Amino acid sequence: MKTRSAVCHHARLPFAFSLFLVACLAIITGCGTSNPDFKPYSALPSKDAKDAPLREADVVKIDFPGASTLDTVQTVRRDGKITLPVVGEVVAAGKTPVELQKELVKLYAKELVSSKEITVSVQQSAFPIFVTGAVMKPGKLLSDSPMTALEAIMESGGPDYTRANLKSVRIIRTQDNHTKNFTINLKGLENSTSIDIFYLQPGDIVYVPEKIVWF
Secondary structure (H helix, E strand, O other): HHHHHHHHHHHHOHHHHHEEEEEEHHHHHHOOOOOOOOOHHOOOOOOOOOOOOOOOOOEEEOOOOOOOHEEEEEOOOOEEEEEEOOOOEEEOOOHHHHHHHHHHHHHOOOOOOOOOOOOEEEEEEEEEEEEEEEOOOOOOOEEEEEEEEEEEEHHOEEOOOOOOOOEEEEEEEEEEOOEEEEOOOOOHHHHHHOOOOOOOOOOEEEEEEEOOOOO
């Protein structure tokens, strides 16, 4: 009933003013989106968060206050490991900086005589994005800065315009052991109209479907 009364109310407005309202609504609709997950980079974990698990390509600084010669800066490799002096390879991916600190204190127990303290801090944080479907170079991307679905597609060589259905690009996101699907419209790449801006989160899959061809 609420929608019906609103329609009736607008019907009584002067015709010119009604046209103005329609034009404004078109502008707002073209620039915005109803998707609740169109959020800025602040939705991602802080690079300095002590409770954020380390991931591939994260850069960590490891300080030994009691043995500065052991200080090192390491990048988490694809296999999730880092290589440290004396103790060798250590699995870092999946552990928080605090958890890694505790493990290193145990591993370096014999070397740390004057101070049993070790500090692990994140210097640079990267997160993985996967792009698949009708793009030129599907695969895995690593980003250490805000990235939109459009940017991820362009980093993957851009869409294959001969077969890509840009009007229904899907974002597949896993949260709390559940999968969410979002659909965005990037058709504006072809006809110079508005494009949905969707900021990605770690582990998102960007899927560009193919056009349906009727024979």
